[in-house]
Amino acid sequence: MLSVKWKLDTGGTMIVEHEEWQRLSEYLKHFGEVNHDFFGGLSKRPVGTLSSNLLQAPLTEAGMRLDAGLDYLKDAVIPQLSGSRGSRYWGFVTGGATPAATLADWLVSSFDQNVAKDGDSIASDVERQAISWLVELFQLPSSFKGVFTTGATAANLVAAIVARQYAGIQQGLDVAKQGVHGLDIEIFSATPHASMVKSLGMAGLGQNNLIQVECLANSEAIDTDDLAQKLRNSNALSKVIIASAGTVTTTSFDDLQIINKLAKEYDAWVHVDAAFGIFERLINSTPLTNGLEQAHSITLDCHKWLNVPYDCGVFLTRYRDIQFASFDVPAPYLVNNHSEPSFMSLGIENSRRFRAFPVWFSLLIYGREGITHWVQNNVRLAKRFAQAIRDSTDYELVYECDLNVVLFRPNAKNLTLRDADLKTQNVLRAINKDGRLFLSPGRWQGTQIIRAAFSNWQTEDEDVSIAVQALTDIAQNTRS
Ligand SMILES: *Cc1c(COP(=O)(O)O)cnc(C)c1O
Numbered sequence: 001m002l003s004v005k006w007k008l009d010t011g012g013t014m015i016v017e018h019e020e021w022q023r024l025s026e027y028l029k030h031f032g033e034v035n036h037d038f039f040g041g042l043s044k045r046p047v048g049t050l051s052s053n054l055l056q057a058p059l060t061e062a063g064m065r066l067d068a069g070l071d072y073l074k075d076a077v078i079p080q081l082s083g084s085r086g087s088r089y090w091g092f093v094t095g096g097a098t099p100a101a102t103l104a105d106w107l108v109s110s111f112d113q114n115v116a117k118d119g120d121s122i123a124s125d126v127e128r129q130a131i132s133w134l135v136e137l138f139q140l141p142s143s144f145k146g147v148f149t150t151g152a153t154a155a156n157l158v159a160a161i162v163a164r165q166y167a168g169i170q171q172g173l174d175v176a177k178q179g180v181h182g183l184d185i186e187i188f189s190a191t192p193h194a195s196m197v198k199s200l201g202m203a204g205l206g207q208n209n210l211i212q213v214e215c216l217a218n219s220e221a222i223d224t225d226d227l228a229q230k231l232r233n234s235n236a237l238s239k240v241i242i243a244s245a246g247t248v249t250t251t252s253f254d255d256l257q258i259i260n261k262l263a264k265e266y267d268a269w270v271h272v273d274a275a276f277g278i279f280e281r282l283i284n285s286t287p288l289t290n291g292l293e294q295a296h297s298i299t300l301d302c303h304k305w306l307n308v309p310y311d312c313g314v315f316l317t318r319y320r321d322i323q324f325a326s327f328d329v330p331a332p333y334l335v336n337n338h339s340e341p342s343f344m345s346l347g348i349e350n351s352r353r354f355r356a357f358p359v360w361f362s363l364l365i366y367g368r369e370g371i372t373h374w375v376q377n378n379v380r381l382a383k384r385f386a387q388a389i390r391d392s393t394d395y396e397l398v399y400e401c402d403l404n405v406v407l408f409r410p411n412a413k414n415l416t417l418r419d420a421d422l423k424t425q426n427v428l429r430a431i432n433k434d435g436r437l438f439l440s441p442g443r444w445q446g447t448q449i450i451r452a453a454f455s456n457w458q459t460e461d462e463d464v465s466i467a468v469q470a471l472t473d474i475a476q477n478t479r480s
Pocket of ligand 1: 093150151152153154193195196246247248273274275276301313
């Protein structure tokens with residue numbers, strides 16, 4: 001139905017003119033309208049949509065006219081989207097894309113570059129520069145190189161694969177070629193993120209092969225004495241330490257300086273999952289992540305505190321040769337004459353989205369100061385919210401707010417553990433149903449808790465006031 005037309009431009013270059021593209025201005029008009037409506041209605045949209053109901057319809061055979069398709073979209077999908085990009089979505093540790101990052105992400109689709117290898121676009125250079133800017137932002141040595149991933153989970157998977165390659169080198173084995181069979185490896189961690197555990201499974205190292213190290217009292221941070229003892233008792237030929245810089249419940253930071261010392265002693269690989277905790281380096285003059293500079297590899301997330309759209313994570317390492325050995329894609333048509341390895345030889349995918357671009361553009365637009373400002377503001381507001389919970393008679397603060405996460409629950413005075421948990425679950429459901437804010441559940445020391453994580457660039461004092469009012473209203477309603 002759609003014919004392809006070819007013609008020469010004035011310079012004599014052949015250009016393609018597809019009829020569909022003649023409608024570009026029509027598409028852009030609709031794009032503008034849908035965005036206008038979505039952004040315009042954001043303040044009235046519930047922060048979370050608790051239950052959704054998608055119209056069940058068969059695949060269309062003949063397709064649909066664009067305007068009819070957009071009407072269908074406006075009817076069937078858009079009303080049930082969440083307002084999670086807004087300032088009171090405090091679930092998980094997600095951010096919400098800034099205007100600059102949103103614009104850049106729109107352009108990623110317009111540009112439609114495949115960042116697999118050099119030689120046909122500047123996109124790979126931009127990705128490399130985005131990574132070196134991140135390394136600069138977080139004051140890491142320039143020996144750290146990396147790759148963009150779909151998120152911290154994928155970065156953790158890359159980490160597990162590179163760590164096992166390192167273990168193989170120690171044991172005279174090329175794991176990428178020979179497999180993990182026969183690899184003698186032990187993995188040590190105190191509070192690995194669930195995605196890290198999943199990654200150990202995906203990488204063939206086995207989720208159950210994780211050696212659980214004790215935590216410090218009242219913390220999710222690793223007890224380094226226990227780690228030292230467990231390393232000493234280990235007979236494995238290779239050892240990997242998975243450290244956390246910012247755990248998701250208590251935002252605890254493992255002591256990386258001691259861990260590095262132990263790692264040296266035992267020739268262990270140190271991977272640090274710093275998905276959101278790395279941003280702490282922007283606001284503390286003596287960061288809790290001191291020692292991160294000496295990690296073997298690092299995971300960080302850009303779709304969290306950097307506030308770029310999903311999906312965007314980063315894996316960094318000082319050992320790119322080992323990374324390359326793990327992921328190299330040798331195929332004749334993929335030969336790369338560039339001095340830098342291709343990104344497809346550094347990570348999971350061959351064809352890759354230009355997801356580095358929103359990060360590059362955000363760093364360009366907001367700079368260190370802009371980003372530091374919202375991180376600082378989030379931490380200030382989290383502490384303000386924690387204080388309001390502490391002052392409230394309806395709720396109790398479960399843990400001191402050290403960074404950007406507030407752990408609390410409804411007042412559990414005179415309640416059994418079970419009843420307190422039930423009450424917490426009911427109140428959380430009521431909070432999220434109310435629509436003014438959205439929070440996640442959690443568990444701490446055997447009890448059900450509610451988590452509020454501050455990582456959205458646009459959260460302000462007014463949002464905290466609205467949230468506190470919502471909590472007060474809900475406490476009243478659930479009491480009566
Ligand atoms: C969010 C998070 C992850 C998982 O990240 P995704 O981007 O959701 O894949 C891993 N580790 C930590 C510490 C996190 O906070």
